[in-house]
Amino acid sequence: MSDTRPRVKRRTPFVIVESATARDTRLKYADLGLLTYLLDQSEDWAVRSDQLSTGEGREGRDAVRKMLHRLASFGYYRLERRRFRNGKTAMGTAISDHPVEQWATDYVTFGHKLDIPVVEQEDGTFRVKYPDGTLGSDGFDKADAPPADAEHDEPADDEPGPEADDEPNAEAAPPAPAAKRVPPARKPPAAKKTTQEKVADAEEKAAQEKALDEEAQKVATWWWEHAEKHLGKYAGQRGGFVAVRKMIRRALAVGYSQQQCAKALQHARKHFPAAQQWQDALGTVTQHIQPKQPNGRIPYSDSATWGAQSDGLSSTPTSTDDDADDATFGVVERP
Known part of the structure; x- marks a missing residue:
């Protein structure tokens, strides 16, 4: 898991x-x-x-x-x-x-x-x-140390040191010597990638592109069957399915989930929605914009706010899982 x-x-x-x-x-x-x-x-x-x-x-x-x-x-x-x-x-x-x-x-x-x-x-x-x-960067790259101002400063030269308990004749402790400033070490120039590393990067990118293609195909196939069942046979311009698949892929590439794309298509209620209709539908299902309805804003949705445990597409995208927004809090060890 x-x-x-x-x-x-x-x-x-x-x-x-x-x-x-x-x-x-x-x-x-x-x-x-x-x-x-x-x-x-x-x-x-x-x-x-x-x-x-x-x-x-x-x-x-x-x-x-x-x-x-x-x-x-x-x-x-x-x-x-x-x-x-x-x-x-x-x-x-x-x-x-x-x-x-x-x-x-x-x-x-x-x-x-x-x-x-x-x-x-x-x-x-x-x-x-x-x-x-x-x-x-995800913000976890470098191990943080407490900021310098969080540490106790040494007493200044003109301030007395701590007095010894129950010793009225004890002399004040001498001030600690000032710490020398050490210039930060220069970072070595980034090493050029080897041919093997470049090949590995290319393979990883190709795998990511393939995964996006497969996800887009999955959502588009589901939607085309769903739309013809509920909206009737498609009679628009040629290549409608391919165009819808491209729209879905672009949405997946910028971070929308398969589930959000499916819900947006249902909200748009078009076999092949126009670009603005598609963007508005995505904004509505993710609650980034208010739907154009006379009765006010869209009801709150846990799944839209907190996300689901998996972006896998279900056969009924409009259904919700009561446990879909569960999260476990804790510390994950990082190298």
Whole structure:
């Protein structure tokens, strides 16, 4: 089974929030409380999204969602749509006890979405997959040390040292010598890739492209059969099926799931929706835009907000699984 446990980026093994985080004025007190609560969960603790918003003293679901978005915008939290080397996918959580600049940047890059697509590498690490197909840092690349200002400063030369207990004649301890500044070591130039590495990269890219083709074909085939059954035989321009498959593939490539594509096609109610209809339908099913309905916004959906454990396409895309948004909180060891 694919690992859906959160990856926690912390500087201490305990729930000790460093001063820089506790004093981050961009966070509301409720945001800081929710972050602390998430960091305090054990590895074997599973929680559903609605558990965060139920119980005595808990805010409502909409309030919790806003907190999670604020935490994500400042680099403390995000969801990861993980693609593993075996081709399986799963939704997991990433939490940090300090702000990760890369996470905040990705939150903006992916249109202020909580879920970010990441791809597992040969060494077990993950890389973010951007809309243009390139891979970038997931924020876990470097082991963090506490910031320098978190450590106690040595007393200045003109300040007295600590007095000895019960010894009125004890002399003040001499000040510690000032630490010498060591210039940072220059990073060696990146080594050029060998022919074998280039071939491996090309093979990996080809495998990813093939996986996208297969997923797009699967969704398009399902939709074409479903549409002809519910909307009638297709009588539009030639090549409609191929065009729909291309639209689906482009959506998958930028991070939409098979399930979201299927729901968007159902929402559009067209054998071959126009480009704007397709984009609007994707925005509606993922709740990034409000549907054009006189009765207000689309009802809240756990699956759209929290994602499913697998992006596999079911035979009835409109159905929901009560346990689809389960997530397990804990620490995953990183090399």
